Every structure is written in structure tokens, then in C-alpha cells.
Amino acid sequence: MSKFSAFVRSGHWPTLAASFLYFDFCFAIWVLNGAMGPFISESYGLTPAQKGFMVSVPILAGALMRFPLGVLSQYIGRKNAALVEMSLIVLALAFGYFFVNSYDGVLAMGVLLGIAGASFGVALSLGSGWYPPQYKGLAMGIAGAGNSGTVLAVLFAPPLAQAYGWQTVYGLAALTMLLPMVVMLVAAKEPPDREHQSLREHIACLFEKDGWAFSLIYVITFGGFIGLASVLPTYFHDQFGVTKIQAGQLRPLAVAGDTRSPDLPDVPTIKETGLGDYNASTSYAFIVPAGAPQFVVDILQAELKRAVESPDVQQRLRAAGVEPQFAPAAEVRQTLARRIAQWADVIKGAGIS
DSSP: HHHHHHHHSOOOOOHHHHHHHHHHHHHHHHHHHHHHHHHHHHHHTOOOOHHHHEEEEEHHHHHHHHHEEEEHHHOOHHHHHHHHHHHHHHHHHHHHTTOSSSSSHHHHHHHHHHHHHHHHHHHHHHHHHHHHHHHHHHHHHHHHGGGGGHHHHHHHHHHHHHHHOHHHHHHHHHTHHHHHHHHHHOOOOOOOOOOOOOHHHHHGGGOOHHHHHHHHHHHHHHHHHHHHHHHHHHHHHHHHHOHHHHHTTOOOOOOOSSSSTTSSTTTTGGGGTTTTHHHHOOOOOOOOTTOOHHHHHHHHHHHHHHHTTTTTHHHHHHHHOOOOOOOHHHHHHHHHHHHHHHHHHHHHHOOOO
16 A cells, blocks of 8 residues: 555646546547447448448547647647547537438548547556656556446447437537546646657657557557447347347357357357356257158258258348257267256256256
8 A cells, every 4th residue: 555655646646537537538439439339220221331330430530540649749738638639529529419410420420539549649648747667657557547438338328329319429428528628627737758859750660660560469459459349239239139228238258158159259168268168058959759750850851951051041040149050860869968968967966856
């Protein structure tokens, strides 16, 4: 505790708190189109390609705007740059509330909401600027924890959209942005570590080989995080039929079968997480009486195989969350025998009669 007290006293904690709040709210706005994806898609009847493009526009725009905002902060100060950015975000949200009435309008708003993703260029430096070198990492981590704003968006925006309409959410978000603006205006102070550099000095990092290597890692790690956080609400709603509100509250932790799902290739099996040899997947099988003639079994098996492997059936089953897979009669018998033995032990151990 004494070490944390020393950390707090070594810098200007109100600026750090203001930076966290600013970053947190900006992050929530940055992924707002993702949280609203199922509602917007339903309103305009979007195709899968249009849905994906819609949620990707703010992400790409944020990445492109980050550099110029960082340069601007060197000339007008990080606090002033943050206030300018938040003012533009309020205008972008007001545009979404008052003027968006088409898919093209949503895309235009997505470009404007990308301004919120540029907050990286200011928040971390502003929050850590008052702290000495031995504490800068901790200060940057506290300010960077503002990426938890993604949770705010997916938890609060869908219920509000369900109650008042998705466009109203953008109007309400504009009002909430006034809170971090006021806190920044009143509590934050410009750090003393401000440097004045020429544009040539700013872009020198683009010619560093290590910079490109770290950027590639960043694209995969953070890019994967923000991309999934934006697209998963729409994915869960479309593929598994969950409600629009539930879609923003669900994240897959593990697959209950022996192998990873082709629809969720990045989600591990429960066994891979280290929880033992676990398999609780569900299978469906067609069963005929034991005395059925073999030619009847052969005909049914052939027709079932043809049906299960048809593209139309595959698409319908996957849309319902089922992984279609055909198995011959001998394999089905082995699976049934293994499952009966597996669950018999569970039932006996639990004392179920």
C-alpha cells in the first residue's frame, strides 16, 4: 500500500483519473456501431458483407486518425487535444441522432466515430506525463485500462436501443460525453514533459524496422480484440438466434466437444483449457428397429448422407448452431456405446436413480 501511495504522490493523479475517464468513454463510443449492429442491420436489411463493413469502418478510421491527433497534441497540448477530440465526438454522435436515415449515413457516421479511436494518441501520454520514469508504466496501464469502455457499450447500449430506438442511443451517448469533457476541463493539467518536434522528427518512426515489427504484433493482438468486440454481437444474433440484448452480453469461453468448432476456430475446447478430459457435446442420430432389413438401412443411410452434405442443409444447420456431420451406422453404434458408459458413471456417481 505504501508503494501505491508513493506512486500517487509522485504525479498528478487528477490528470491520470481524467485520462482514464476520457479513454474509457472514447472506447465505448468507438465500438458503439458494433453494439448497435443487430438493430441497424434489422432496420436496413443488411447483407453479411454490409454488416462486416459497417463495424469495420470506425476501427479503420480510428487507426488512421490516431497519428494526426498525436501530432496536434504536440502543438496545442494534450489536454486541449483531448477536449477538441471529445467535442468532435459529440458532433459525430449528434449527426448520428439527427441525420442518419440510411446505410450510407451509418457508414458516414462510422468514419466520424473513428475520431474516438484516435484517443490512443493522447490519453496514455497525458495520463503518464506527470509521473517519473519508474512509475510511467503503471500510469500508462491505469490510463490504458480505459479500453474497458467496450464493456460499457455492449452492456448498456442494447437495452437502451430496445427501449427507445437505436438512434436515440447516439443522442444519449453525446450527452454522456459531456462528463469526461467537464472532468478533463476542471481536473486535468498539461504535463511538463511536452516536446516540440518537427513533422520530420515525428515521422522518423516510420523508418524504424522494429517499429514495423511491433506494429504487426499490435495489429494481430489488439486488432483482433477490437474487431471481435465489434462483430460478435451481430454474429451471436445472426448465428445463434440470441436476442439483441443478449448478443452484447455473450462471449464464448470454451467448446464442450472434443474438437474446436469451425465456426469458432479461436475458442478452445474445455480440455485445452486444462480442465480435464471433458466432453459434453450433443449428437443427433436416426435409429431404426434392430430387425430392420439391411437394404432398408443402406437406403436410409445413403439418403441421410446426401441430405446432410447438401449445401442448403449445411447452411440451415449451421445457422441454428448445429455442426453438421455424417457418420456411418458402425460409428454411430460406437459413439452410443461410449456415451452410455460415460453418462452411466455420472448418473451413478451423482446417486440418481
